[in-house]
Amino acid sequence: MTISKIACDHYRIPLPVTLSDATHGDMTHFDLITVRITDADGVEGLGYTYTVGSGARAIRSLIADNLSPLLQGADETLIEALWERMWWSMHFVGRGGMAAFAIAAVDIALWDLKARQANMPLWRMLGGYDAKVRAYAGGIDLQFPLEKLLDQTRDNLAKGFRAIKMKVGRDVLSEDVARVAAMRDLLGDDFPLMVDANMRWTNDQAVEAALALADLRPYWIEEPMVPEDIAGFARLRQLSPAPIATGENFHSLSEFQAMISAGGVSFPEPDVATCGGVTVWMKVAKLAESYNLPVTSHGVHDLHVQLLAAVPNASYLEVHGFGLETFMADPLTVSEGFATAPDRPGHGVSLDWDRLAALRA
Numbered sequence: 001m002t003i004s005k006i007a008c009d010h011y012r013i014p015l016p017v018t019l020s021d022a023t024h025g026d027m028t029h030f031d032l033i034t035v036r037i038t039d040a041d042g043v044e045g046l047g048y049t050y051t052v053g054s055g056a057r058a059i060r061s062l063i064a065d066n067l068s069p070l071l072q073g074a075d076e077t078l079i080e081a082l083w084e085r086m087w088w089s090m091h092f093v094g095r096g097g098m099a100a101f102a103i104a105a106v107d108i109a110l111w112d113l114k115a116r117q118a119n120m121p122l123w124r125m126l127g128g129y130d131a132k133v134r135a136y137a138g139g140i141d142l143q144f145p146l147e148k149l150l151d152q153t154r155d156n157l158a159k160g161f162r163a164i165k166m167k168v169g170r171d172v173l174s175e176d177v178a179r180v181a182a183m184r185d186l187l188g189d190d191f192p193l194m195v196d197a198n199m200r201w202t203n204d205q206a207v208e209a210a211l212a213l214a215d216l217r218p219y220w221i222e223e224p225m226v227p228e229d230i231a232g233f234a235r236l237r238q239l240s241p242a243p244i245a246t247g248e249n250f251h252s253l254s255e256f257q258a259m260i261s262a263g264g265v266s267f268p269e270p271d272v273a274t275c276g277g278v279t280v281w282m283k284v285a286k287l288a289e290s291y292n293l294p295v296t297s298h299g300v301h302d303l304h305v306q307l308l309a310a311v312p313n314a315s316y317l318e319v320h321g322f323g324l325e326t327f328m329a330d331p332l333t334v335s336e337g338f339a340t341a342p343d344r345p346g347h348g349v350s351l352d353w354d355r356l357a358a359l360r361a
């Protein structure tokens, strides 16, 4: 029970199509930072995190220069102890932020390794609830012309999705309302349709938008405001007929604790690759459960299907078209609205290192 090797790599991966939302502008690439941890018997665990735009080289440096020396020779099965050691080693410059991305990539690799050593799928090792998880297509489509948005939606229906999310937060609220109305027309009254504003609005604008969209019955309104505005979230949740989702920009357990305990969120959405890893994601899920809330996910769906399959309060799995699946041996598929966590050992993700090599950053 000794870590014999840690390898960290960084790749810059082109997106299949240019994506857009209300705060990140046009996105053409994403950065993937991988961690491979090998035990004394040669069993390997894989972890990864990602960024869009900036920070990737710094995260790689935190892993390679700061975390790897801490882990070399350690007992890989003591994940909580290793997590605490990593957290405190970077506390002064961390407490979340980029440090949480770096810790997450390592933590995911440790959990993958532990499950592979036990020859169990991760979702069973973490508790085991139901391999079948409801999934939605997470559109990143704010600047798509309406016809392209509707075509993307028809395509998602044909792919097996039975829930869909679209971006809102255009310059004029009436354009958002018209686009959501067109989607509602296409999808029918009872189809789960989420909307995501990517923090575009002030608190008053968010209240106005929530009321303007109320008749169109969004399944949830995601990230209406910046994550720091906890009081604003609590106010909005009182005034909005639609539930509120947030959490992809939280990078620590305490940020989730503050928002959930303030009553500001209906659907917490931790991202395992940016919140500190499986260790923290599971604590957020349990925290949500204790408040009688579901938990959803953000990004990296091939990992999150394992985590949502492990817990009793799973809501929808977000499925993004980021293109990482083209580098995987058996990418996740969706059928009749559900994704199924694979029963392979670990999280079940295997990357094509030969093809990734050409994209090394």
Ligand SMILES: [Mg+2]
Pocket: 196, 198, 222, 223, 248
């Ligand atoms: Mg979002």
